[in-house]
Amino acid sequence: MDELYFQLGWQHIINWDAYDHTLFVIALSAIYLLRDWRKVLVLVTAFTVGHSITLALSVLHIIRIPGPLVEFLIPVTICVTAVSNILKREEEPQHLQLNYFYALFFGLIHGLGFSNYLKSLLGSQTNIVQPLLGFNLGLEFGQIIIVMSILLVSTTIVKISQVKRRDWNMFLSSATFGIAFLMVIQGVRSLFF
Template sequence: MQDFTFYFKLGWEHIISWDALDHILFVLALSAIYLLKNWKQVLVLVTAFTIGHSLTLALSVYEIIKIKDSLVEFLIPCTIVATAVFNFFQKDFEPRNLRLNYFLALFFGLIHGLGFANTIRFMLAGDQSIGWSLFAFNIGLEAGQAIVVLCILLLSFLIVNKLKIKRTWWVWTLSAIAFGVACKMIVERWIG
């Protein structure tokens, strides 16, 4: 149980910390087009992201795939930019018209999972129960994402439903924030 708690906390902190800004920005861009009433769809969406994330973490821990950290760190903000740009071209925000988002979440989750792979690989190297530890990490990650999504959806409820700001403007504002910060990360990671 002690290992479960350790890896759960590690997964939680992977999203709920200032160091996880790129992760939070991706969840922000992914969730921007949804409202509180769509919470089930968003939960499925972030779960698809976690599945992709988990898959590459597991493949990396077992050293089936290896990609240079610098490339992964560059690609992560690119996923944020792509998701934000996708949001700008949406005309209908109904969940049935946003099925491509599930694929994007899963695919981009694969890339994000590589970003933490080297760190967790070293932690798990001597661990006898890699599967249990990865499970705990992913449960912590999912819990953290659920909190971030809940905050975004509650804020969207306040802005769109209560303050009556046009939904398109709200989506574009969140997407522009994610886009701008991610572009800055791309430049920093390309040069650095």
């Protein structure tokens, strides 16, 4: 694995410039607490798998999707995930199937968002396997840092502050939705105006 690309991967995720990616991870994690860390780790890994597939296909010039369309679709994925959280009736997540779908499928879309960044890093390099692997492992590491932070905050608020889990989910998911919705409006403007 290429350590430089690993470092670039996790630093890119932790960087405020990647807040759209961070918002998606927040939306994906909003319904969980620290005790659910295994479930969330599987979700984040499914997201990374989807992300890695389109990142590789885009870097290899197998697929090309216009940047403004991708920049519109990314916040749409955040909004859909947040609304799904808000509409959940049960206090604790029971079934992960829909969340796995969101993580994997929406990971495909988010991977396209990173492709131009990674292409610029790779330049004319022909062997992309190690840099791509290092970058994706770095992204996964950064996502795990974000997820563990969210789970820790959520657990603290729900368990120590005695806020109902459903209320915390509503707050966090609604806030995430609001920010992402503003991004959707910006995306519409860049697509059509």
